[in-house]
Amino acid sequence: MIQTAAPPTLDGLFRRLLARQPDALALADPPDKTRVTGQQPRQLTFAQADRAIAALAAHFVEAGLPANSVIAVQLPNTIEFVLTVLAAHRAGLVVALLPQLWRQAELTVALNRTGARAIVTMGRIDGVGHADLAMNAAVEAFSIRHVCGFGNDLPEGMACLDDVMANAPAAAPSATQDGRRAAIISFDVTADGFRAVPRTHLHLIAGGLGIFLESGVPQGATILSAFAPSSFAGIASSLVIWLLSGGALMLHHPFDAEVLEQQINEQPCDVLVAPASLALRLVEAGMLSRMAALRHVIGLWRGPEQVTSSPEWPAEQAALTDVYLFGEAGLLAARRTDDGAPMPILPGPQRAPRDAEDASVTGEILLTPKATLALRGPMIPVAAYAPSALAGNSLSAQPPLDHIDTGYAARLDRATGALCITAPPSGIMAVGGYRFLAHDLQEWAKRLGQGALLTALPDRLSGHRLAGRAQDNARAREAFSALGLNPLMSEAFRDRPTTG
Structure with missing residues (x-):
């Protein structure tokens, strides 16, 4: 009987690098x-x-x-x-x-x-x-x-x-190493509320491999990661890419511009992994031109609907790969064209790298009848997002799906057939890497008494920003801290300067 090797794990990838280059x-x-x-x-x-x-x-x-x-x-x-x-x-x-x-x-x-x-x-x-x-x-x-x-x-x-x-x-x-076993659990917010999303090693490797192949990260690269690692995208874009490239992983605690420039130039670093908004700010501040060793930038978009309207990238300095993040459901990587414009995304199978004839299929994009974007493929944890049947009604059970509806509104461009992501999921507010239900924000505000308001306002860089109003902002901040809520909630009630 022929025994097949167990699917790879992250630790297995690390051990291979250890055997090859321990020092x-x-x-x-x-x-x-x-x-x-x-x-x-x-x-x-x-x-x-x-x-x-x-x-x-x-x-x-x-x-x-x-x-x-x-x-x-x-x-x-x-x-x-x-x-x-x-x-x-x-x-x-x-x-x-x-x-x-x-x-x-x-x-x-x-x-x-x-x-x-x-x-x-x-x-x-x-x-x-x-x-x-x-x-x-x-x-x-x-x-x-x-x-x-x-x-x-x-x-x-x-x-x-x-x-x-x-x-x-x-x-x-002596734990058994098997890539089909669960590796991580991350957390998402969907229209159904707070959701734990388990993923196997194979899910993680597939996500990282898609970014790695599309961005063209070289073997042995020195990678600087300035993206918080507490999500599927954070793991796939830093830890997994590092293990696939076999180089060195430099870590940056977001964010200090001077420290970032120092790290990139002193190491020196070939690859920068960062929020896309940060990468664009480096260009605006003229910092990118001072990073001579940098050849690849991987920009992660927590608001994927913002990619097509973003500024052109100076491709002569470093190549930019846009990574569209759809909460914890999945991601999509697309390297910018030679003129620095976002790559048009067509529905159907997604390959990496896109310009190679024998490119591997990393996933598939679908448009649902509700005009929302759906994902399927080797990185997508379909079971974690499966809808629940109505209690006590077996006839309501839906057939198993092979894709995840991300909730992002989307359409096709009539002239090019390219995908246009037009809006984030309804009722969900994204503040940087944190997502909230709009309903939950109002429920928390009610705890502060009559007249208190907590809402999310559109923000070009982070998707939304929280703003609050209360009779006493200082007491509101203290109350939210006492409830054990994160600083995004309490700082929404910061005092604003008055103009005379």
Whole structure:
């Protein structure tokens, strides 16, 4: 009987690079890490990273976390994030990605929804005590059995993972490596509300491979990632591309323009992964022309409806690949034309790279009868978005779908047949990388009493921005903080200067 090899995993890709180039540079912290977390920045070779991963994986196993259980991670864009994710996979665990701005209310919901058995965080991030937030959220999540963190002055009862990595690793855990198993859980907001979205290793590799092939990232590239890693797109565009290219991954905690320029020029970096709005600001500020080594920019659009109206890109300096993000449902990568204009997107199978005759199919775009955009293909977790049948009515059950309706309004251009994304999903507000139901914003505002208002206003760069009004803005901010809501809510009630 012929045995076939198990599908690849992220840790499996890392081990291949380790075997080939153990002494090559693998990971580098942001130079301003001391400001962000209070720790000194570090650089690790593949061999050094492997020892840290092995130590963390052994710790997770010794802590009694069974295979396939969920470990929640809320960390900044530093090497600890990469090491923790790969260590969790080596121990056979599933990583739940917790956005950095989430506070106790959202953390508690996510932990309970996923049944997480452990949570990993950093002592402080940008002056915020995330270790205390994690401890408080863990108290309200009955499934949590292990709380651990990196950094200084961790609260009592929280295991210190810096000490774990400093010690010699125990025997490597023997968890089965299989790319068909769940690797991460990210979180989305759809018209049906808050949704946990699990993905396998194969989903992640397919998403990263689509970006990697379309953008033309070279083998052995030095990649700088300035995109928050707490989403499917964040993992696919940084961690996965790094493992596919086999170079070095430089991390930037968003955002400091001077630090970013310093990193790109001193490393030097071939590839920049960043929000598309940030990449365009680099051009406007004249910074791109000062980054001589940069050859590829991967710009991620949280508002994909904004791509076609964006300015032309100076293609003679570096090639730009637009990555359309459709929440956590999926993504689409398209490299700009030679004149810097966005590449027209046609419905049907999507190939990468688009200009190659033998290009691989990375997914498919469909237009639904409701004039919305739908996705299917190897990166799309269809089951996570499957509609539920009406309770008690078996006749209401729908046949299984092979695609996800993203909710983005779309049409075809009559002259070219190209796809035009015209509006985001109805009733959903996107503020940077965070999505809210418009209804939920009003429900939170009601807690502040009569006359309070919380709404989302259109914003060219981030999709929307939150604005609030209350009789006492300072008390409103304090109330939202006390409710455990993220800073986007409370800062909507900031005092605005008056004009005389």
